[in-house]
Amino acid sequence: MRHLYFLLIAFIVFSAPLCGKDLRVRVLEKYSPRSITVSFNGEKTGFSENGLTGEPRPVFGGRYGIYEVTAGNITRKYPGVLYLCRAPEGTGIKIIFSVREEDYIPCVLASESSAEVYTPESMKALAVAVRSYLRANTGRHPDYDLCDLTHCELYKGIPDDFSLWQGLAASTGTMTIEGKNRERVAYFSTCCGGVTEEPSMAWDCRGIAAGYSRQDALQGEPLCSESPFYRWQRAIKPGELRRVLKKMGASDPGRIFGFSISSKSGSGRACDFSFTTADEGIITVNSSDFISAFGREYGWNRFPSKLFEITEKNGGWLLNGRGLGHGAGICLFGAAKLAKMGWDYRRILEFYYPGAVYADGG
């Protein structure tokens, strides 16, 4: 009986870290490293693309711990078990960590936030959003779960004050959040510009509004107005639009005479753009497709959000906009403001995900 009791205790203790499956996170892909140096437990080893096969294999005996990886002039520390292989098409070494959720979440919190949006309670709200997001997005890439860029969640490895971030994440237990119809709602962005977006509309504008969009304000006072992106202006030239449309349509539409927003989401964000062209008449394009194509050509800071008005100016157009990012879910600037007013993380979550359902993620 005593023996059985011991086994039971051992089972509980050793199975505890398994609550929440380990995630496979690929890091440093954007640097396409041909060779890297890895330090682990005082051992230091170099790896080059040519010495690896196409099959991911654990190195350093597949031990879980903190690895320091140097690729070119970038050095970062990552928790987990390290797997390496050669990436296809000569794109360097594929670096994948199998990492426990409780180590991954604090690293994401530190990577996604900045001093301007840091408060303990708003970071706890963000921890719940990050946990919910990763639970709903395992297998987002074909041979690993998440990348380390904003495509998935920004992940720069272990921050200097890791224990602080671990404490914030741990204080939210295993709480997750999802929509009343089990839809994914746990998104967040830097600044919503005064009104949040429906999660279902944030990417292609083809979803159905479910009542999550809200004014980011209390008694008419906007919460995120201290963000440098609360209001912004950008100038756009006809030649830039023509070049991007040509890339998208593979034929030259000729001179561009008109640029307008032809449909908007309920929160006022652009869903479709219309262009009046010399050779192809009026062309209508989905705003996300166009902004992606524009970003690839001219950089990603020209359309900080889809919440803007267009006016004609100097033969081109001026965008008067608000916010940074898609605007769905938590607004990090707004959440920090609420936390400074004394709101705790549960109340902040209820504010940004009205009507959503909480669960102990287990």
Ligand SMILES: [Zn+2]
């Ligand atoms: Zn990704």
Ligand SMILES: [Zn+2]
């Ligand atoms: Zn906001």
